[in-house]
Amino acid sequence: MNINLTEFKARRQKLIASMSEGIAIIHTAPEVFRNRDSHYPFRFDSYFYYLTGFKEPESVVILIAGSAPKSILFCRDKDIEREIWDGFRYGADAARETFGFDEAYSINELDTVVLKLLANQAKLYFSLGESATWDARVTAWLNALRAQTRSGVSAPAEVYDLRQLVDEMRLYKSPYEIDLMRRSANIAANAHNRAMQFAKPNMMEYEVEAEFLHEFYRKGAQAPAYTSIVAGGANACTLHYSANNAKLNDGDLLLIDAGCELDGYASDITRTFPVNGKFSAAQKDIYTLVLTAQHAAIAQVNIANHWNAPHEAALDVLIQGFIDLKLCKGSKDAVLETGDYRQFYMHRTGHWLGLDVHDAGEYKAPKSNDTPAQWRMLEANMMLTVEPGCYIRPADNVPEHFWNIGIRIEDDVLVTSHGCDVLTLKAAKSVADIEDVMQR
Template identity: 70%
Template structure:
């Protein structure tokens, strides 16, 4: 809990004065009496470590800083049906808050807590229901103006300071993400050994779910992409219901969530256990582009440097294999490479798969990478049938993605246990055959 307490203190210090209101995510009904599996709000969890629904964190900065939790009451009867609840008293002790109240007191307490605070930190616009609640509380404070009570004069998006904090992973966060990466990497290796022609994409997805849960992950970090053959050319394919065929490649983009933190790995490999010539050509091109991108991950480079490095390698390869025509500069200028590579090379990673944090400064420059950043590096190549494309490349979709920590002197690939060279993939698949 010291980690979460430190974060609250850091946010309070950055606020200097005022009040912050950070609610967790609501429960969402799936159908009738059934809910989707509950997942807390990332900002709320980042500051509390508290996983129950119906909770709100309030932070007060200034001469007498304090942290206050509003949560569900202890209710033994409801626990029979829904499971354990901390209740305010236990939550205060276990999670290190200065005060804790029943969530039923929220409407009564918030106008009092907002009174005479100079600034309100809140994520306005992220949820219409909470926007309405905050507006009601502010109006209740303003109604006391004749008695000398003042409402916050300034509204600040609390996500701005939190995004900057979340970009730099603490040693605790890095350790959790290494464990998440290790589980996901073993799942990818397991999948390579499970694949044979005739199996179905959903059968391979089930291998991932087994590997995730059996090793302690609480959930997939996102809906797994298990895309055989032409399906791999659809970037966000997730039907996962096609049968795997001889001679196809299988692209799998899958990661798990452990203690709130995501891993995100993509591997592409041959269903039959051996790459064909054209498959190998394009696969090794994407692998080389990823190596160039990863080499550009360090505090000496800006955010876009890995993408630029990957793109240079890919474009040269596209020209070499007849996918693009002209010089590298011409292909880059016209953007003709986007027919085969239409996404960027990575994103921040953390509590969210596409994690919080800016990619550009207020001046419009790319942010410089810093020790403690965690990002993905994921170039790809997707060749749909077209008149301007050599037929032997049709329906080849390849993406190779790893999770990379920026260190003081360079980088660490925390997902390196998932095999990815042609020789290693084919050797691993032969073990199963």
């Protein structure tokens, strides 16, 4: 296995530098039973993975800041008997060497070693509240140290949320991360094109979903980045539709929100296309509106703008369109003010993207006591999605030819020093390109 040692070491060093003093404890995710003897596929914790590159369950990394900085891994023992059943494990020694830690121990030694490491540290960085099990375990360690006060041992007096420091780091993607995310985006974009070529009237939604799994796995992605939404016709108006078990009707649209995870990094793409390969007039009206809104939003992704500028641009286009198409009544300002547009567009226009599909990072700049929080400025190497949509459920105030049209168009966008870079352009998007791909 090829580990980018420099990358992961640099992340740990950067976090240690921003801690300035104290100790950080970061555990990976628990294994979860699906049913008797059978686990859900294991997915490491994103914070733990970000700092280690280590994918095995039952692992903890401890970082020590200050005059003698150190990174220490705790992991499962080498165990030939277990490896016969479950597969390869590094064991402490090989993991230390391969992943570039200063020290490594068996996870079975954590409770004893951690007390020595925690003793007399001023600050503890930990994701308090993330896991009740770990909260209790860390609390027990702190109490064990407090019980030794009379022998001159002290427990950390201050506990900080580790995530605040790491979230800021995760928000800015390194060249290594950008390269991975480009590859993740490419796999997903090709899968969307594949689905457009595959889908036909009278197929089931899950048949199209299977095309995504096929394309993801054969290109080396380890998993879908989230539960794929494959929503034909009216199902597209259910934002988090996941049943994927209905028939695709001639004349309906098919909305697919699907992306993959490659070495931990997510892609997140939505495309909407006609099941029979040809947009109807009403479908084309709404599709063109959403696409225009998306173009307007993407045009706002640059370092001169704050986080909310793309959303505001999309909303401006959508509201004008809703008025023109007689979906909303009144002036643009009035529709914005009353929020009447929410009948058709009820979500925001994007989110950060990275290890998590809804990635870590604040959307507003830290507030001080006297100024309210402001949307943070976009900066180079931030990665976000741009995904306006329009969902029209049957209603008395809606022209009937628009009923059950649900459309979302979503791309993954990197903020650059001179504008932005859309990573997912390969997935057909214009009416002409979609109809063309579907002909082939």
